[in-house]
Amino acid sequence: xxxxxxxxxxxxxxxxxxxxxxxxxxxxxxxxxxxxxxxxxxxxxxxxxxxxxxxxxxxxxxxxxxxxxxxxxxxxxxxxxxxxxxxxxxxxxxxxxxxxxxxxxxxxxxxxxxxxxxxxxxxxxxxxxxxxxxxxxxxxxxxxxxxxxxxxxxxxxxxxxxxxxxxxxxxxxxxxxxxxxxxxxxxxxxxxxxxxxx
Amino acid sequence: xxxxxxxxxxxxxxxxxxxxxxxxxxxxxxxxxxxxxxxxxxxxxxxxxxxxxxxxxxxxxxxxxxxxxxxxxxxxxxxxxxxxxxxxxxxxxxxxxxxxxxxxxxxxxxxxxxxxxxxxxxxxxxxxxxxxxxxxxxxxxxxxxxxxxxxxxxxxxxxxxxxxxxxxxxxxxxxxxxxxxxxxxxxxxxxxxxxxxx
Amino acid sequence: xxxxxxxxxxxxxxxxxxxxxxxxxxxxxxxxxxxxxxxxxxxxxxxxxxxxxxxxxxxxxxxxxxxxxxxxxxxxxxxxxxxxxxxxxxxxxxxxxxxxxxxxxxxxxxxxxxxxxxxxxxxxxxxxxxxxxxxxxxxxxxxxxxxxxxxxxxxxxxxxxxxxxxxxxxxxxxxxxxxxxxxxxxxxxxxxxxxxxx
Amino acid sequence: xxxxxxxxxxxxxxxxxxxxxxxxxxxxxxxxxxxxxxxxxxxxxxxxxxxxxxxxxxxxxxxxxxxxxxxxxxxxxxxxxxxxxxxxxxxxxxxxxxxxxxxxxxxxxxxxxxxxxxxxxxxxxxxxxxxxxxxxxxxxxxxxxxxxxxxxxxxxxxxxxxxxxxxxxxxxxxxxxxxxxxxxxxxxxxxxxxxxxx
Numbered sequence: 001x002x003x004x005x006x007x008x009x010x011x012x013x014x015x016x017x018x019x020x021x022x023x024x025x026x027x028x029x030x031x032x033x034x035x036x037x038x039x040x041x042x043x044x045x046x047x048x049x050x051x052x053x054x055x056x057x058x059x060x061x062x063x064x065x066x067x068x069x070x071x072x073x074x075x076x077x078x079x080x081x082x083x084x085x086x087x088x089x090x091x092x093x094x095x096x097x098x099x100x101x102x103x104x105x106x107x108x109x110x111x112x113x114x115x116x117x118x119x120x121x122x123x124x125x126x127x128x129x130x131x132x133x134x135x136x137x138x139x140x141x142x143x144x145x146x147x148x149x150x151x152x153x154x155x156x157x158x159x160x161x162x163x164x165x166x167x168x169x170x171x172x173x174x175x176x177x178x179x180x181x182x183x184x185x186x187x188x189x190x191x192x193x194x195x196x197x198x
Numbered sequence: 199x200x201x202x203x204x205x206x207x208x209x210x211x212x213x214x215x216x217x218x219x220x221x222x223x224x225x226x227x228x229x230x231x232x233x234x235x236x237x238x239x240x241x242x243x244x245x246x247x248x249x250x251x252x253x254x255x256x257x258x259x260x261x262x263x264x265x266x267x268x269x270x271x272x273x274x275x276x277x278x279x280x281x282x283x284x285x286x287x288x289x290x291x292x293x294x295x296x297x298x299x300x301x302x303x304x305x306x307x308x309x310x311x312x313x314x315x316x317x318x319x320x321x322x323x324x325x326x327x328x329x330x331x332x333x334x335x336x337x338x339x340x341x342x343x344x345x346x347x348x349x350x351x352x353x354x355x356x357x358x359x360x361x362x363x364x365x366x367x368x369x370x371x372x373x374x375x376x377x378x379x380x381x382x383x384x385x386x387x388x389x390x391x392x393x394x395x396x
Numbered sequence: 397x398x399x400x401x402x403x404x405x406x407x408x409x410x411x412x413x414x415x416x417x418x419x420x421x422x423x424x425x426x427x428x429x430x431x432x433x434x435x436x437x438x439x440x441x442x443x444x445x446x447x448x449x450x451x452x453x454x455x456x457x458x459x460x461x462x463x464x465x466x467x468x469x470x471x472x473x474x475x476x477x478x479x480x481x482x483x484x485x486x487x488x489x490x491x492x493x494x495x496x497x498x499x500x501x502x503x504x505x506x507x508x509x510x511x512x513x514x515x516x517x518x519x520x521x522x523x524x525x526x527x528x529x530x531x532x533x534x535x536x537x538x539x540x541x542x543x544x545x546x547x548x549x550x551x552x553x554x555x556x557x558x559x560x561x562x563x564x565x566x567x568x569x570x571x572x573x574x575x576x577x578x579x580x581x582x583x584x585x586x587x588x589x590x591x592x593x594x
Numbered sequence: 595x596x597x598x599x600x601x602x603x604x605x606x607x608x609x610x611x612x613x614x615x616x617x618x619x620x621x622x623x624x625x626x627x628x629x630x631x632x633x634x635x636x637x638x639x640x641x642x643x644x645x646x647x648x649x650x651x652x653x654x655x656x657x658x659x660x661x662x663x664x665x666x667x668x669x670x671x672x673x674x675x676x677x678x679x680x681x682x683x684x685x686x687x688x689x690x691x692x693x694x695x696x697x698x699x700x701x702x703x704x705x706x707x708x709x710x711x712x713x714x715x716x717x718x719x720x721x722x723x724x725x726x727x728x729x730x731x732x733x734x735x736x737x738x739x740x741x742x743x744x745x746x747x748x749x750x751x752x753x754x755x756x757x758x759x760x761x762x763x764x765x766x767x768x769x770x771x772x773x774x775x776x777x778x779x780x781x782x783x784x785x786x787x788x789x790x791x792x
Contacts (some may be wrong), residue, residue: 022292057201067340069367069371069372069373069374070372072371075672075674076672076674076699078670078697078699078724079672080667080669080724082702082722082724085313095707103697103698103699104670104697104699104700104701105670105672105697105698105699106698108675108696113689119368120368120369120371121367121368122368123364123368124364124365124368125273125364125367125368125370125371125373125375126368126371127371127372128676130672130674130676130725130727130728131724131725133247133724134724135206147740162322166321166322166323166376166377166380167321167322169267169323170317170318170319170320170321170323170324171318172323173267173270173318173323173324173325174267174268174325175323176374176375177323177376178364178375178377179364179376179377179378179379179380180377181377181378181379182364182377187290273476274428274474274476274500274501275475275503276471278471278472278526280524280526295510301499301500301501302472302499302500302501302502302503303472303474303499303500303501304500305476305500311491326478328474328476328527328529328530329526329527330476331526332526333571360529409787465763465767465768465769465770465771466767466768468767485774497791514765515764516764516765517764518764519760519761520729520761520764521760521763521764521766521767521769521771521785522764522767523767523768549749562718562719562772563718563775564718565663565719566713566715566716566717566718566719566720567714568719569663569664569666569714569719569720570663570664570721571663571719572663572770572771573663573719573770574760574771574773574774575760575770575772575774575775575776576773576775577773577775578760578773594730
């Protein structure tokens with residue numbers, strides 16, 4: 001079973017593209033969907049509990065990267081929090097480590113190159129990203145990679161950012177966005193590539 | 199009947215998003231689709247012949263504006279050609295008028311404000327554009343507006359730019375693009391607004 | 397004598413790059429500098445009075461185009477006002493003509509091609525722009541071109557947009573900007589090209 | 595003494611903004627400037643020899659990040675090479691580690707927050723960057739941090755990216771760039787902040 005996580009809406013947005021995207025994947029075979037609050041540390045704690053409970057073979061965390069033009073599998077999670085806006089519980093950490101004393105960074109253990117290439121071959125704009133930012137997305141990503149490493153769990157895990165959906169920026173038309181159908185197709189492809197590795 | 203025009207592929211692209219978009223509108227009631235070569239002046243001459251032959255109640259010209267993030271109804275056509283790349287017959291005019299002695303510019307007679315607002319309300323990123331560029335799109339737009347004006351024809355006409363489709367930039371993932379479903383939905387809305395004005 | 401105009405600060409900015417730029421040109425030979433309020437119509441009325449009073453041989457209007465990366469001589473002024481934000485007296489016109497019954501557009505009578513090429517040869521990023529927007533800049537540009545046309549005055553006139561200065565976006569570092577020295581050098585070059593035409 | 599490094603021109607550029615920038619710093623007190631080839635691994639080997647020879651108190655590596663709008667001190671170097679273009683000796687590594695068996699990443703030991711804030715206060719657009727890319731810049735940065743770590747050397751070190759200079763993009767005016775005076779001023783501020791920490 002693959003555990004998929006998404007966030008709730010944050011900042012000035014009323015929706016999160018990854019929540020809308022995963023709503024149609026809840027009933028898919030071999031997949032379990034978890035909704036996480038856009039809150040530093042708490043999001044990771046909830047997902048770790050879910051991992052312990054469900055024993056997935058892989059964890060694919062999703063997040064919305066407003067302004068990006070493509071589906072971007074993240075290569076690396078770094079041990080720092082630097083928030084430009086408050087998270088959904090009012091936290092705004094600056095230059096704090098995600099895990100005190102943890103290593104500087106972890107690489108994704110998802111096949112990010114293969115995912116990216118297969119997405120492109122299927123007509124979906126995609127690129128490996130080398131920064132997941134320093135907000136809750138990166139923090140969650142780091143927490144999970146650290147937990148798996150500390151507990152010697154050989155579960156593939158990683159984070160993938162998705163753009164805004166078109167409808168989210170209809171009134172802010174200079175911001176890039178993506179169609180829902182293409183995002184859903186991208187998600188299917190991501191699952192196929194990850195499943196083939198299990 | 200509404201006459202819809204699109205261009206063929208140009209520059210380094212192998213497809214034109216407006217050709218793909220209109221391929222599903224060829225059999226729609228009350229609509230006729232014309233494919234135009236991306237060639238200065240010739241594109242306008244072909245469309246003028248088509249107008250004379252089919253006597254449409256409105257002319258909606260479409261073009262691909264690679265790099266834009268939204269559907270952009272054009273407000274104004276200007277009497278100048280300034281090409282950065284060659285058109286499909288090798289022409290590369292610089293600082294030449296579209297029509298020698300013609301007025302500086304024409305405004306679209308499509309309801310660009312209403313189209314834009316209805317697109318946005320339906321979740322499609324859209325914005326009025328105040329420049330159709332200085333390549334073949336603007337030139338065609340100017341030729342048609344000039345022809346209608348010179349011949350005192352009260353046919354509504356205008357130009358609408360569409361972004362790249364996602365699949366066109368799959369390997370150039372930093373360029374913004376749009377989903378085909380959303381483009382088709384946009385086209386339906388545009389037709390509804392134009393038809394309501396006839 | 398060349399009449400140079402700039403605007404005061406508007407929107408959320410506390411400075412206007414063109415005001416800072418022209419502050420060092422006030423004492424230059426053969427040049428006169430006018431500061432205009434960022435107010436629809438009033439800015440044009442003030443500049444027209446100044447033209448009548450000073451009888452310049454050319455009018456070069458400057459404006460700040462926040463977000464642009466280059467010096468951009470404007471090719472065309474269009475007869476429409478469409479404000480996204482209020483001007484400095486609270487006006488926010490939408491789809492109104494600058495001059496009721498005026499022609500759709502006027503082309504600049506400055507040598508925009510020559511200015512652009514000479515700027516580039518001198519290491520200044522520059523490009524001809526085919527839209528001066530629909531805010532006060534375009535409106536002023538249109539008013540002046542219309543006044544000169546209606547009164548058969550053969551005074552060369554046009555509008556040139558400048559980017560933000562670096563210091564204006566120090567805290568908004570993702571917005572493009574330009575160095576003051578390069579802007580001043582650009583202004584010298586613009587004056588040289590315009591003076592050579594008189 | 596602070597050791598400053600810059601690269602030679604690479605890709606399609608004939609100049610490197612950091613080479614031009616540092617040309618005026620060669621004779622500055624307490625500073626030594628090294629020019630490095632834009633070549634994977636070799637650049638790091640040369641700089642390591644220079645560190646061993648000159649025993650600097652800090653190492654500030656500079657690189658050109660074409661397309662950025664601000665001075666961007668890099669926070670993190672990652673252990674991966676993924677080149678989109680060839681380096682200056684034709685290498686184009688993909689998904690290879692910079693140092694086989696090295697840790698995933700190193701953080702800069704320069705005061706990146708303080709540098710960024712002081713730059714902004716002095717009117718220079720600046721931002722901490724969380725990705726130095728995956729080309730030679732990141733690779734050099736990683737090599738140096740790894741060398742200092744392996745050898746227990748308490749020399750502050752880090753990497754700072756600079757935009758294009760205006761003159762480099764005069765003919766590509768849609769690309770953001772920066773004035774030379776402001777870059778030089780930025781370099782002075784960076785040196786002041788680093789020196790105050792020694």
